[in-house]
Amino acid sequence: MGRTRHSGILLITLACFLFFIGHVFSLWRVAWIERFELFLYDQKLNLNIENSQGTQVAIANIDEKSIKALGQWPWRRDVLAQLLDTLFDHYQVKAVGFDMVFSEASDNTPLEVLNILKSSPIGEHQMFENAYQALHPQLNFDLTFAESLQDRNVVLGIVFHHAQRANVNALPLPVVELPDQSQSKLINAQAYIANLPIFHETARWSGFFDNPMLDDDGVFRRVPLVQRIDKYVYPSLALSLARIGLDSDNILVELNKNQPDLPVEAIQIGTRRIKTGEQGEIYVPYRGQQGSFRYFSIVDLLQQNYAQEDLKNKIILVGTDATGLLDLRTTPFANTYPGVEVHANIVSGILENRLWREPDYLLKYEVGLLVFFTLVMLLIAWFAEPRLQLLFTILILVAVLAISQLQWQQQVVMPTASLLGLTLSLFVLQTIFNMLTEVKQKALIVKRFGQYVPPAHVKLMVKSPERYQFESQNKELTVLFSDIRDFTSLSEKLTPEELSKLMNRYLTVMTQVIHKHRGTIDKYMGDAIMAFWGAPLDDKHHVQNAANAAYEMMEALSLLNMEFESKGWPKVNIGIGINTDNMFVGDMGSEFRMAYTVMGDAVNLASRLEGLTKQYGADILVGQNTQKALLMEQLEANNYPDANDKMPPVSKHQHHLLELDIVRVKGKHKPVAIFQLDPLPEDKLDEVQAISIEFARFCLAYRQQEWETARLLLNELAKQELLAPRLILLYQQRLVLFKRNPPGEDWDGVFNHTAK
Structure with missing residues (x-):
């Protein structure tokens, strides 16, 4: 959009310059410029008139x-x-x-x-x-x-x-x-x-x-x-x-x-x-x-x-x-x-030798200043904000009048109308073009983001459209995937009309939650939702806002399930995967259809994390970058309490980030640590810390291939019902598998997932 705006301003400026330069070279004569020149001459004459009486x-x-x-x-x-x-x-x-x-x-x-x-x-x-x-x-x-x-x-x-x-x-x-x-x-x-x-x-x-x-x-x-x-x-x-x-x-x-x-x-x-x-x-x-x-x-x-x-x-x-x-x-x-x-x-x-004249260099003077002021107005229109553009335009007009007045005092009559006319015309035309471009940008923003970005954020974007770009760029964002578990079996229990109503209601509520926390809806993929934070609006708390949205999505799902149960509809369960990293964001697609979306390995990893939630018995799984960013924000909030007022609401509470595993997901060679994310109530800090310590001891024994020690620690966690049954079962099955078929002495503790 910025490149298009610059091109448009350049064309307007060039056309305006050619219009006035043609008048100066008498290729055509413009009546209003000539009348304006006469008016300015009259004003200079009246301003400088002596009103003295001749003696000769x-x-x-x-x-x-x-x-x-x-x-x-x-x-x-x-x-x-x-x-x-x-x-x-x-x-x-x-x-x-x-x-x-x-x-x-x-x-x-x-x-x-x-x-x-x-x-x-x-x-x-x-x-x-x-x-x-x-x-x-x-x-x-x-x-x-x-x-x-x-x-x-x-x-x-x-x-x-x-x-x-x-x-x-x-x-x-x-x-x-x-x-x-x-x-x-x-x-x-x-x-x-x-x-x-x-x-x-x-x-x-x-x-x-x-x-x-x-x-x-x-x-x-x-x-x-x-x-x-x-x-x-x-x-x-x-x-x-x-x-x-x-x-x-x-x-x-x-x-x-x-x-x-x-x-x-x-x-x-x-x-x-x-x-x-x-x-x-x-x-x-x-x-x-x-x-x-x-x-x-x-x-x-x-x-x-x-x-x-x-x-x-x-x-x-x-x-x-x-x-x-x-x-x-x-x-x-x-x-x-x-x-x-x-x-x-x-x-x-x-x-008295008191005669005013036009100088020999008149044409060179007028053409030179027309070229100079055209370039100045072009640069101002490209790089200055509207208020500065108005200020510079006024300064140019004052400069032209001052030069004309100084020349008059030297008994020289210089053309002024073409210079003032060019400057004023460029300012008006460039301003109109900027206004039309801004309206077009605002309409494009509303069209592009009205359904995917919170309405309040769309209003912010509309106020300053020049701050937002559609061209692809690489920046750090946080992306979230959510999916309904066992959607096929759920859909079989409903008529098409009921399924449509259920999905519309579900997607509406989840979208409202994401919008509430400054998220951008990327797309709906059947029963799945893809959203991201940090674009098109810059958001330095994009990680925290994504976590807040995930928490509230789970809370909203509980209320939705009560609503669905009252209608005789089956219960809905979802998994959420969140990842933070550099990714490409912007308009992408073909000449037939464009979409504002994100792409990259970080996006794929978030999708894989969502797919693993069911296996690990977790509602929300996050990647290592997301875990580090959340801990850093939490540390900042704890060390600087005054900063809490500037942070998203849920960030004022502790996060429970439990490392569940180190895995190598399908399509990636580099292993990643995955973490279960839950909000941590203040009244359960001790209990949660105990779980984290015990599970960390288990993971250490597991990765050191101390299978018996690991089995005993896992059984103790199972007796205390401190972890999700699904997670306990997953590790119990692995321990049996690895005890029979040890992974080898060079094993790094990474588990390879072959399915998406």
């Missing part, structure tokens, strides 16, 4: 106050031109980025009215011509805005689309041009919305502000710093602003040219090298909750209500937190977070 980036906010003062968005472009003039000329900001795109011309209704008037008769008047020349430039709001962009660090927004659709306007020049037919892993846009040409012609910079890398749950975790459309590469709005903040004119995209798909390795801005993912993406370096950057109301900026020091040399993002303008995003710590502040976090993270 600020937000010019199209807030409710400004909308109320300046009207509904979008505003006239001359208002935006005025905003740029105020920011650069008055507040002396370093750069301004627009989190929006100006793809359509402004509302030119006033200019159109002016042109209509010029075409009318009124346009012929010189006064109107003078007014026209003065008003015309002021009413061309797009031109006004374009002129405000000239020679200033302004970044305009672009939107890329990733499905086929019509392009709007023309893109500005790219920052990088890839080789023709490039298969770079850069995100490839399919269409775009650009600003009006007049704006791209005057603005120095531009950048996209869309995010095609939203996770399935719609959360902003990663953003690309660059995208391509065909072979032309464009930076993000945040990257363009960071370039200005780092005083660099160039953006370089490093591709790994050793791989055919040209994954991105890093993006270089001046001396700042930004390590990115294969698609040029980074994790958004959030500083904290909304408000991590200072918001300035645009209407107050236009009115110059802020101190110059509040905005000087800052990078300004023009955007909105107004709910009605729908520029709200979902982040790991907020369902509504201004999109403009997401860009502010990216700019700030690049400027």
Whole structure:
């Protein structure tokens, strides 16, 4: 069973490992692992969030106050031109980025009215011509805005689309041009919305502000710093602003040219090298909750209500937190977070070199730990008990989280979900398998031993099935055989129905006695019973328990005979043989039928001893090993009275072990001493000791071939009726035989029995 359990756990562990390793190598993608990874990332981010306010980036906010003062968005472009003039000329900001795109011309209704008037008769008047020349430039709001962009660090927004659709306007020049037919892993846009040409012609910079890398749950975790459309590469709005903040004119995209798909390795801005993912993406370096950057109301900026020091040399993002303008995003710590502040976090993270990344050794790390934790969980499942298995599993989970946290503090994002998922899955699956195996073991134990082992012992076995094995093993046990004497003649006196009832009653009572004394029924052989002690439950008092069972079997037989007599059934007599030695025990049989049984010479000797009981006139015969074990237990009980409470009940009394003979049974060459076993009442100690001494004197004379002396001692024992008549008769017949036919001078006192 242990080998089967180990094989089952190995298969489960291997299958679980292959499931997760396949996910890691993208042979298949498991949705719940990916969701779990995102959840863990969010928790790490929330746990380590700084909640500090950035000092290099600020937000010019199209807030409710400004909308109320300046009207509904979008505003006239001359208002935006005025905003740029105020920011650069008055507040002396370093750069301004627009989190929006100006793809359509402004509302030119006033200019159109002016042109209509010029075409009318009124346009012929010189006064109107003078007014026209003065008003015309002021009413061309797009031109006004374009002129405000000239020679200033302004970044305009672009939107890329990733499905086929019509392009709007023309893109500005790219920052990088890839080789023709490039298969770079850069995100490839399919269409775009650009600003009006007049704006791209005057603005120095531009950048996209869309995010095609939203996770399935719609959360902003990663953003690309660059995208391509065909072979032309464009930076993000945040990257363009960071370039200005780092005083660099160039953006370089490093591709790994050793791989055919040209994954991105890093993006270089001046001396700042930004390590990115294969698609040029980074994790958004959030500083904290909304408000991590200072918001300035645009209407107050236009009115110059802020101190110059509040905005000087800052990078300004023009955007909105107004709910009605729908520029709200979902982040790991907020369902509504201004999109403009997401860009502010990216700019700030690049400027401060505060970016989290996945390392180059990511795959090796993840695979290595998966292999390591798989082996650890396998060994734990094989050799640790359930409570230790739970403890080790918790320690592994804590270790994974601790490693992840330490890496996070080094600005490294390590995969955690696959490791935690593997560990938890292995623990759950191994636990379920162990539970099912245990249930199966318990059911097998009940099935195998329910009829042969005491119910109380079956319950013990069911509680700890792993302690018991069915495989064959060699161990010291005590085996008992009992048989009904003259069963043939007894059966002839009963009808088949009566014989069946008698045997059922007899076997039931004897089995109850054996079970009571922790014995295991091996089998019923007609009228014979075979039982043993010491397996499957270990029992250090197996010899004593077998003796106790034999005593009580004889007592129960007396009560049974009274019951049988009342029914008119004949009296039943039995003999019992007990032997102790090493023997094989376990499941034995064929592929068609198995049985839990004992085998060996020691078992055969117990059977022979039972067969000799009738010849020697004894109820119970035991072998020499059994005799020695009983005397040792009795000696221990006498020398250590406190130990009596730990010993079987009858062992608190003396045993009467009388050596009857030294014999060589059929099938064995080595002679064995046989002993008659009887319980010794305390009130007959002297009498029994006298019998033992007298019979020992007889045996000594008998084995020394002093036949006459032996005859006289035997007659004296017969007169005193100290021994069983059958034993007296047996030795009387032997004395007559040996006196006529002496066994020889080399005789060792052993009598050879030729029958079983």
